[in-house]
Amino acid sequence: MRLKDALTRGAARLATANVPSSRLNAETLLMFALAVDRAYLYAHPERELTQDEVARLDEALVQRGGGVPAQYITGHQEFWGLDLIVTSAVLIPRPETEHVVETVLRHAAAADLRAPSILDVGTGSGCIALALAGELRHARVHACDLSPEALEIARANAARLQLDERIEFRSSDLLSAYSAAEPFDFIVCNPPYVAERDAHTVEAQVRRFEPHMAVFAGETGLEIYRRLIPQASARLRHGGWLVMEIGHGMEPDVRALLGTWQNISTTLDLQSIPRVVAAQGNESC
Ligand SMILES: C[S@@+](CC[C@H](N)C(=O)[O-])C[C@H]1O[C@@H](n2cnc3c(N)ncnc32)[C@H](O)[C@@H]1O
Incomplete structure (x- = not known):
């Protein structure tokens, strides 16, 4: 033929x-x-x-x-110009998640932070951590996931991109494996945020083939934010930033969960949907 x-x-x-x-x-x-x-x-x-x-x-x-x-057939997806390996153990990186990377780079530049310490929570394929390690050559980057299979893929991607010396991967339920004694300048996270009750609204392809724990958060979709925000406040350096991707329509709820955090800002995606919320921790958080 x-x-x-x-x-x-x-x-x-x-x-x-x-x-x-x-x-x-x-x-x-x-x-x-x-x-x-x-x-x-x-x-x-x-x-x-x-x-x-x-x-x-x-x-x-x-x-x-x-x-x-x-992407699961070819085994590849591009993110931030990087060619990443993907298997059904990890979420396929989405273009809108690049706004998380942009937001961190913007705040790091504004604060003139050349060697920030960064933690990517729920790293999946490693896409956010790898993009940031590539951009910020002096950053100390950590990445964690609860899924051992996802961590394996993230480590393989780091090795392929020769960024494995720059990122420390850890198995962790959110921030439980990190001590408050070693605070971060940035904690970033694209958490699972679909409510179980909204499963019928998710594309069948996503529901059937992408990892359930990467997509679904619990009954309301806010479960991970509810746990992550207080944990992050204890592990950020004074003035450090928490940068989170959010789902459609979640901005008011996530802002409410942030309560007394400072300088809360939202980045819109290319469809003008609020997609990334960033907030600065302070001692009163
Ligand atoms: C939406 S995916 C994001 C993956 C990747 N960061 C990205 O942006 O493509 C969420 C990730 O969080 C991980 N995860 C879910 N619950 C977690 C938890 N309690 N602690 C750590 N990671 C978790 C999942 O295994 C999955 O890799």
Whole structure:
């Protein structure tokens, strides 16, 4: 089969299986099956696929048609310009989470903090910690997760990106493995924030394939914020920042949970949805 025919047929198969953006998905899977980039697809439309390549593409199309996210099939997702390994043990990093990274960089620059200490809570693939370690070359970066499988992926990503010497990974239920004696300049977190009762509003692909503990927080969705905020106040340096991603419509509740924290600000995502809340701890927190 020629490459251009494989692409047309693949896109048609995915469209029949109701996969959105079927052409784009077919391209991604074809690049994966052939281990080539997009430029190659366009440069070699007449190239004949080998039997192995056809079989690999077929398997990928079956999986994608069954709802498996393309990133779990190819094993990769880009975040902050970094190529990250992803498996079904970790949440697929989302573009809106890059606002967490931006917010930290903005506050670090404003305070002229060149070597801040940072803790990424619920690191998953390691995306936030890795982006920050890459940007802030003198930062002391820590990252934790409750899932041992996620920590394994985060460590593998750090090693691939040669950032493993810069990040200390730990298994921890929120901040329980960290002592108040070693306070941080930044505590960042993209927690699970979907309420169990809202499970029906979540895309089937997310519900079926992404880790439950990475997506769902509890009955209300605020459970992790409720535990994290007081824990963070005890482990931030005076004037340090807590930077959290929030779910749609959660801003008022999260601000209320922050109570007497200082300089609370919200960053909107590209859809103008409040997406990141940052607040500065003080001794009275
Ligand atoms: C929404 S995912 C975020 C992953 C990654 N930081 C990102 O932005 O793509 C939430 C992560 O928190 C972890 N997690 C859930 N409950 C936790 C807890 N109590 N303590 C530490 N990590 C937890 C999950 O395993 C998951 O990796």
